[in-house]
Amino acid sequence: xxxxxxxxxxxxxxxxxxxxxxxxxxxxxxxxxxxxxxxxxxxxxxxxxxxxxxxxxxxxxxxxxxxxxxxxxxxxxxxxxxxxxxxxxxxxxxxxxxxxxxxxxxxxxxxxxxxxxxxxxxxxxxxxxxxxxxxxxxxxxxxxxxxxxxxxxxxxxxxxxxxxxxxxxxxxxxxxxxxxxxxxxxxxxxxxxxxxxxxxxxxxxxxxxxxxxxxxxxxxxxxxxxxxxxxxxxxxxxxxxxxxxxxxxxxxxxxxxxxxxxxxxxxxxxxxxxxxxxxxxxxxxxxxxxxxxxxxxxxxxxxxxxxxxxxxxxxxxxxxxxxxxxxxxxxxxxxxxxxxxxxxxxxxxxxxxxxxxxxxxxxxxxxxxxxxxxxxxxxxxxxxxxxxxxxxxxxxxxxxxxxxxxxxxxxxxxxxxxxxxxxxxxxxxxxxxxxxxxxxxxxxxxxxxxxxxxxxxxxxxxxxxxxxxxxxxxxxxxxxxxxxxxxxxxxxxxxxxxxxxxxxxxxxxxxxxxxxxxxxxxxxxxxxxxxxxxxxxxxxxxxxxxxxxxxxxxxxxxxxxxxxxxxxxxxxxx
Numbered sequence: 001x002x003x004x005x006x007x008x009x010x011x012x013x014x015x016x017x018x019x020x021x022x023x024x025x026x027x028x029x030x031x032x033x034x035x036x037x038x039x040x041x042x043x044x045x046x047x048x049x050x051x052x053x054x055x056x057x058x059x060x061x062x063x064x065x066x067x068x069x070x071x072x073x074x075x076x077x078x079x080x081x082x083x084x085x086x087x088x089x090x091x092x093x094x095x096x097x098x099x100x101x102x103x104x105x106x107x108x109x110x111x112x113x114x115x116x117x118x119x120x121x122x123x124x125x126x127x128x129x130x131x132x133x134x135x136x137x138x139x140x141x142x143x144x145x146x147x148x149x150x151x152x153x154x155x156x157x158x159x160x161x162x163x164x165x166x167x168x169x170x171x172x173x174x175x176x177x178x179x180x181x182x183x184x185x186x187x188x189x190x191x192x193x194x195x196x197x198x199x200x201x202x203x204x205x206x207x208x209x210x211x212x213x214x215x216x217x218x219x220x221x222x223x224x225x226x227x228x229x230x231x232x233x234x235x236x237x238x239x240x241x242x243x244x245x246x247x248x249x250x251x252x253x254x255x256x257x258x259x260x261x262x263x264x265x266x267x268x269x270x271x272x273x274x275x276x277x278x279x280x281x282x283x284x285x286x287x288x289x290x291x292x293x294x295x296x297x298x299x300x301x302x303x304x305x306x307x308x309x310x311x312x313x314x315x316x317x318x319x320x321x322x323x324x325x326x327x328x329x330x331x332x333x334x335x336x337x338x339x340x341x342x343x344x345x346x347x348x349x350x351x352x353x354x355x356x357x358x359x360x361x362x363x364x365x366x367x368x369x370x371x372x373x374x375x376x377x378x379x380x381x382x383x384x385x386x387x388x389x390x391x392x393x394x395x396x397x398x399x400x401x402x403x404x405x406x407x408x409x410x411x412x413x414x415x416x417x418x419x420x421x422x423x424x425x426x427x428x429x430x431x432x433x434x435x436x437x438x439x440x441x442x443x444x445x446x447x448x449x450x451x452x453x454x455x456x457x458x459x460x461x462x463x464x465x466x467x468x469x470x471x472x473x474x475x476x477x478x479x480x481x482x483x484x485x486x487x488x489x490x491x492x493x494x495x496x497x498x499x500x501x502x503x504x505x506x507x508x509x510x511x512x513x514x515x516x517x518x519x520x521x522x523x524x525x526x527x528x529x530x531x532x533x534x535x536x537x538x539x540x541x542x543x544x545x546x547x548x549x550x551x552x553x554x555x556x557x558x559x560x561x562x563x564x565x566x567x568x569x570x571x572x573x574x
Contacts, residue, residue: 436461
């Protein structure tokens, strides 16, 4: 039972609005978001430029105020210095005045700075009027200072404090106030305008950011609803197909969107796979029923990797058909030849029976020969054993004689060493005798006091004489022993040579007996092997006889089975 999904089908072109492709919708939304971001970027740049301009204008306004202040201060400074000079006559005020006029020129610098900032026509007109009035006072002020230098102080004072001078100074101050007001008014107007545009750019920027956020939210919701959810449903459908449920109905319908096209491709794949599976199922059912002439009905669907399945099915059918044909032919051949095998088996059984009786007679004869050869081998082995014992005895005797010769040689050498020792003893006795004589002489010289020592010297001399005599007697005995040992060595050497000749003869006899014994044993083993071979031949002949009878029975059974196999093969349609 397949799982059904109650999902509404998408609207089609039959009276309904067709769905937009997911890629097109995403491109449109992404384009709108990109345009909004570009606008936001432009607005941010414009806002930065406006703020930069506002900052620069604020700085320029500050500079303009500074220039106006410098101009007012310079004008007031000139008036102050000229009046101080005509009142006090102090030269420093005179120098200050002309330093300002000729060197510092703060008024001219202030005017140039204001004009460089881009002032209005009104401000420019006021500056020109102030500059004209200020320059008009210079001749009057210079005249007053010349008069002061000439000592006409009162007239000079009256000149710089006169009504016309004062009026001009007052007019300059009024114009300076108007200039300050005009500058402040212009600065305030420009600042308000820049602030207005800055606020407008900020509002538009926030609005564009809101649009971008809204578009991104729309994109996310659209992707979630129209792409992610359909992909999840497609994944579930593919899992059902992977489990082999090819009759499963897809949750989504086909349309012209990307997801709809994917659903269409899945449907085509499912239908194709279902067709191939049913085709294979039908062919395998027919083959199992014995119909070797069945053909695949939908070969046009076997494309790509499915071509291997088509090739394998064809090879399987051809292989089964060929195998069945060969089985039929073989069954006929087996049925024909099984009769021949049965006849040959009967003849073989009869001949094997006759061979078995002849082999039994031959086996009895060879058994007697083997018994005789075994007895000879036993006697030869016994003779070899006695010969080996005699050879061992002679060898032991020879070894004892060799040891005796060695011992006699050792005695001879020991006697020689004893002779050397006796010679040493004789020498010691000779020296002792000399010492005893010397001692006797010295005792005689000593008189009564040496009598006791003389007795000892006599005893030592007597002992030396006895030692010398004993050494000579021992030497004579040893000389006689050495001569006897030499004669014994000659006799033992002759006996040893005789024993060696005996040992060689015994060894030769032992070798000859061993060779004879080996030959007898080889003959016995050969006879035993022949007997075993005859027994094996007898066993094989008996086995062949039994096997021949069994083969005859099996051939009859094989002929029956071949007929049965032929009957079974005839049921298949080849």
